[in-house]
Amino acid sequence: MHRIGRARCAVIGAILLAGCNRHQSALAPFGVEADQVRTLTIVLLIGAVIIAGGVALLMQHAIRTPGGRLTLPQGMRLVLWLGAIGPTILLFTLLAASLPLMRPAPVGAADLRIGVEGEQFWWRVTYRPPGQPPVVTANEIRVPVGRTVEFKLSGGDIVHSFWIPGLAGKMDMIPGRTNTLVARPEKPGRYRGVCTEFCGLSHALMAFDVVAMEPAAFDAWLAGQRRPAPAPATGPARRGAQLFAANGCTGCHAIAGTDAASMIGPDLSHIGSRTAIGAGTLPMTRAALTRFIRNAPGVKPGVRMPAYTHLSDADAQAIAAYLEGLK
């Protein structure tokens, strides 16, 4: 299967100079559900090509044939068999074959549940491992391979949609409703998910990183996330921590182990361990953090976080240093 995917990539790529990504594509699955759908996609595509080609050839033949070759009864048989009965059988087969795929995989009480809430334009993520207290993070989702995961999806402010193309199909996040998406990741690696329901100005900049990990590594990581944020270790970082509080950042952001506990914006307790900031918008570097802190709306139009242009570059860098250290 993977070979077919790569062959397709090569062909299309050669024609259209396109690269094909391996981390945000429905055609490069790392989970059971996406893999099933990819097989389905290939079958459907082949069927579609055959039918489209057949119809085109038939049409060409029909136009070229001189008049009077096809009698009225023959023509009516053509319409009956190729136009009506043939498609009916094909479509019914397709329906019957696709219906079992709609059944979600069973979920047990011992399975990991991950709550994800869409906000303009970021993701609030809550891990609910069975028998343990929940862990809150943001903008990055880690999943253990070989285990069934149940996502509980809701819309915090408006309608968003949760899509990890390599893992499973998408599911909308609707205010007032909680939707369920069951998936089973299989291949470890770094992937990406995006918001697919138009949600305003920065809809295009609402993504997140997905990390599929070996179960043991995942458990260790989750335990790490449960710990309070590390204390600032360097001089600039300590200054950054003070500036963070002094400039009102705590009004929106939570950092476990400090006074900052507000849930309005993303939880920053371990932001330094993530690979991107601004929900997949910028890479996790000090320069990018500085830029985002000083002018978030300039990076992400419509974002709730105000611009802090009054902060000096040095102050912003200090806060960035503090955040970067929150591993």
Add this chain to the structure above:
Amino acid sequence: MIPPAALPAGPAAEDRTDQNDPAVRAAQEDRLRAVWQPPSGLFLRWTDVNNNRVGVWYTLTAFGFVLFAGVLALIMRTQLAVPENDLVSANSFNQLFTLHGSMMMFLFAVPMFEAVSIILLPQLLGARDLPFPRLSAFGYWSFLIGGVFVSGSIFFDAAPDGGWFMYPPLTTRTDLSGLGADIWMLGLSFIEVSSVAAAVELIVGVLKCRPPGMRLNLMPLYAWYILVVAVMILFAFPPLIAGDLLFEMERLLGWPFFDAAKGGDPLLWQHLFWIFGHPEVYIVFLPSIALFAMLIPTFAQRHLLGYPWIVLAAVGTAFLSFGLWVHHMFATGLPKISLAFFSAASEAVAIPTGVQVFAFIATLWAGKVKWSTPLLYAVGSLAIFTIGGLTGVMVAVAPFDWQAHDTYFIVAHLHYVLIGGTLLPLFGGLYYYWPLITGKRLSDRLGRTAFWILFTGANLAFFPMHFSGLDGMPRRVFTYPAELGIGGLNLASTIGAYLFASGVALICLDLARSPWRQKAPRNPWNAGTLEWLAHPEDENWGIRSVPLIESRYPIWDQPGFVEKVDQGRFFLPDAEEGRRETIITSVIDARPIAVARLGTPSVVPMITAVALGSVFILTTYHLYTVALVGAVATLACVLYWLWTGTAEIPEKREKPIGHGLTVPLYLSGPSAPGWWAMFITMLADATAFSGLVFGYYFFWTVHPEFPPAALPDPGVQWPMIALGLTAVSWALTIGAREVHARGQVAATRLMLALGIAATLASIPAGLAGPWLAGMDPAQHSYPAIVWTLAIWTVAHAGVGAICQSYTLARSLAGRMTPEYDAEIRNISVFLHFLLFTALVTYATIGLFPEASA
């Protein structure tokens, strides 16, 4: 009613001695010409109502909008040509795609079909004009005003930016969306009203204005499709109008229909929108298939194979298309079993589409194909459409759709469908029908060159999108990261889009050169259907004499047909009384039953459109007082229009139309076009109402406890009193109709007056329930929906009282008599629907809380 035996059969009856005299014919032609003389003058020419003018304005305006929306698309494609581009801002981009989609759907696809039909339908049916020419003009002016209002907003950076689907709460929260949302809702609601008006016109046109002898089985297939599509509009647009109403109530008054925090649900909008939105796809696709059904027999030079199969396909598609709407909501988390029903229907709908395609193939196969530019467009667009149809079957499979939904795969799919199923067929129709409209042919060379550019451009633009979508590119993004590796695919799409645009430009060039070309011969394609009676030197009378139809392709099959029509040897060859007239026939067998006097050029439709437009536009800017003035002006215009222009008592009871046939000049009741128009309008109205009722019960299903016990109820007493009063009003009106028919005019007037009193009394009674219970509509979705149902119903009671008063006034003014009683028969239809509305509303708000408690 004329028995079938009274129909003249065979050529013998068609010879009228006086028609042999050229002087007689010339005199008839002079009279017809004078009657159908279009108004002239700088302003007055725009007061014309003749379908050949209004239809052309309509078409040109819709064409202007498609070009405009196409330019918006080019800007978007330029922005997306390379990753992380910053040509336009996110804000502008959101306006661009919202307006592109909304304009293509509401200002191009649907109006274009109606525009083309307004031009073609009378010609296809051998009618002089449609039954309500002034309604066509009103529809056109509404469309123009609403269209300019909506599309112009982008020049003020105020265009709607919530996507053409306008999902709340993004669009209802006034902190997240601005004026654009109101412009979308109110501007497009206005256009929806005009679309429904055109649908009424077209349905009555097909059912009642066919030429004698054109039984249902002889109708041109285009007319079948028009009938089907117009009926679909009737049932598809009203739920959206209901949705618009709820939407604006939330935006302007804070009634929380879609606010989950106050008992609303964003999904209610999605249901109402897609109940409209999916049939809409077939509403814009079937008319193009209808064009194929006209031009393929012409170029195959034979009858279309499988006429009943095509009718099956049209009617079947229309029904099935109302069972597909949830496939736009496959990712909303509804129970899988519900999704599966819609998945099944979405696949079943491919069956009738397959039937149509194969009926065309069989026709081409059986016939001797005459290759031509229009046929090239038809075949090419069928090829593109087939691809779109097949990807449609793919996305009907829910698990696949969960991946493809809201990605560029869908963008590819829908553009294949709409380019192959709407745009290219329309260009084909343009090349086919241009000689009919202008008397001149377009250039074959330019047309074919343009076709190949369009064909290549469309495939280059949209085929790669299948893959950029599956490679993780969501829709409606103003930018995408370079790391996705879809830059090449997007660049190809952009190049394809420009190629496509240059093809369109070439067609525009071809059109622009038309005025300098020679006139073509009459019926240049040697077609067999009625519309090709049109003469290159066009007359405004539509058709010289209304023919007797004995075949589906009368020009081919009926000997001497064209000459007989031209020499006025068929029906109604004259305009003795100096009136615009057309023949009204029966629905199934097209027996002539009356001659209808048609509306003449008038400024009233235009002024009414302006007045109604002002209501919508002023409300957008929250200028409620002035908007109220506009509403009163609209009502005044409508009443003036009805009073002066409808149900006129003729100077004589009946007139001869030739061949020894004499038919009445006045109809009332179910055989009259006016009655049908009222009935059809009320069907649309009832559909909108059912959208609101759906809202009530939808809330019941989503809440564990609905109505919420903590909130007050309207109680049983007042709703039942209101219902009783409505029933009394209904009984009085129906009684009045019956005693009136027996000639008891005084009793009629008394009963109408009492009816008015009862209707008016039902208004405060209807509102008393929620009012006295102190229900606060801004508090929760329950009181909000109860108030909405009550207000809807009492507003209808208000219109009912106006209807009754109008009828009473007509009677008092001597404009309605027991013999000429169209008004009271028409308002009876309204009263039936009013009673139905009251019954459902008051049972719902008054009895349901008791029943569910």
Add this chain to the structure above:
Amino acid sequence: MKERLTERIRSLRVSLWTLIVPPSVWAAHFLFSYLWAALNCAKVGQFARFPTLFAVGTVLALLVILAAGAIAYVQQATPGDEPPHESGTRVDRLRFIAKSTLLLAGLSFVGVIFTATPVVFLTDCR
């Protein structure tokens, strides 16, 4: 007996309303299916192990469509002129409407089967 029945059926009036009987039955059945599932899932939380109500509704819909199709079949075989049956005669008009009704009955029958199929495969409200 059979001839009299045939006669009787052929003398039934046909119209645009009889034409749309089969697809209307499909529409009614579709609405019924949707409401049945939606109400069960929203109000009961699951649907019955053996969906008796649904089965009865489906069989009923299929029977009505079959009846409409059978009547249309007899009507469209009314003797008259030669094919292709496209003249402006009464009998050809009858045959046309009957033929279209028959075809619609076929489509509606298939449509009801399509609509009912999911219940075989999906048995819960997830």
